[in-house]
Amino acid sequence: MTRALITGITGQDGLYLAELLLSKGYDVYGLIRGQNNPKLDLVRETVPGVKLLTGDLTDLSSLLRALQVAQPDEVYNLGAISFVAYSWENAMLTTDVTGKGVLNILEAVRLYSGDDPTKVRFYQASSSEMFGKVQEVPQRESTLLWPRSPYGVAKVFGHYMTINYRESYGMHASSGILFNHESPRRGYEFVTRKVSRAVARIKLGLQDDIVMGNIDAKRDWGFAGDYVEAMWRMLQQDQPDDYVVATGVTHSIRELLDVAFNRVGIEDWAGYIKQDPRFMRPAEVDLLIGDPAKANDQLGWKPKVAFQELIEMMVDNDLDIERTQAGR
Incomplete structure (x- = not known):
């Protein structure tokens, strides 16, 4: 049985991804921040098959403990302070969680994996907000990043850190540059x-x-339930890479x-x-529109x-x- 650990399990993506992985027979663990998380009951009701662990993206030791318990084959880092408007009010906290939190989970996975850098396949939730002041239309994987919010800047840090860990340590680490995706769980x-x-x-x-x-x-708006399938498909590839996930x-x-x-x-x-x-x-950010050609061609993914x-x-x-x- 394949084992997966999801950070950000309380968000719409975390819930849809957990449902998808459970339907595929995965043993799924979810990371919950805080003892009395207000969304704890929601997660238990929506995905009762998920085993919940306490941890925090700003606390490396808690991430290492979670990895030791979950022993995952796949880690999906969806955890972030994800409301863009809030990031101007709390730029430092957004940076700590959405940016430096990615470094913490990458380092935890690297340490946990020991001598086998591909022991755990890692997914990073990057964002179309990284394109910000867009330099070309539509935006693709090679488009210059020009973030226009503290949230976007933090996501750029996490995105490039994921690439750096992939190139420096040989980790199977991929990023999904997801454009706006919504659902009744938003x-x-x-x-x-x-x-x-x-x-x-x-x-x-x-x-x-x-x-x-x-x-x-x-x-460029799509359905979150569709987009989590793209995340999963990225970690089934032989080689890690980065993909724009959008409707176009x-x-x-x-x-x-x-x-x-x-x-x-x-x-x-x-x-x-x-x-x-x-x-x-x-x-x-006036116009965001993604070019999902690479995800279409290499992952066989299209929004439904x-x-x-x-x-x-x-x-x-x-x-x-x-x-x-x-x-x-």
Whole structure:
């Protein structure tokens, strides 16, 4: 039985990846930060087959202990402070977890592996935010990185550190440069879930409007459940490498609002939107669109869920949640 350790098990990617690996017969371990993690029950309910370990990406010794217990064949580092807007408010903490945390888990894997650098196959969750002020459209694995947020800068550090450990020590270490990927499990602070929840509440008469930032920004949005399969496929390759994981199609936040409001029968949504400068990024990333050709060709991976289906799925989920809560 193949054994895997997932950091960031409480996030949407961690939950979908755990489900995928369990379905393939893996013995799955998840790293939980803190004794009273508020998402502990969620993980236990969603993926009861996962064995949970306590650890922290900022504490090398805890990572070594987790590796000794899990004895993994594969490690998926999904743990990060992943909300971009928060990274301007807490740049140092974001750097410690999202950046230096990658170094800690890489070093822990290297030490655990001993004389066999390929004993553990390692996946690093890199991000399209690394492209930032994009230098070419679409963005591919060779595109110059120009991050525009403390989060993006931290992700660049982790990305290059993964490459450095691969080249310096011969580790089977791969990075997935994932473009925006969403799901009904997305946190409410992210714009897609913020919109899907607000639209559901407006439809049910529980909310009057949505306060937004830049609604002209464009993103390449996919379904998180599809993207975790790409992660797994990377670690099944004979040689480690880096891959852009994206749909190759871009949509604006205006289009996101169109689909979400149309799902609940509202065509003219202008009166429900308020814009607030507080929700504008200090340095905006205007157009992110990935070129997934390498992942398509070498991994045999293609996204299955299209943009409209994804947003409608999220709105339907939030309608169910809000109806249930209102009924109570």
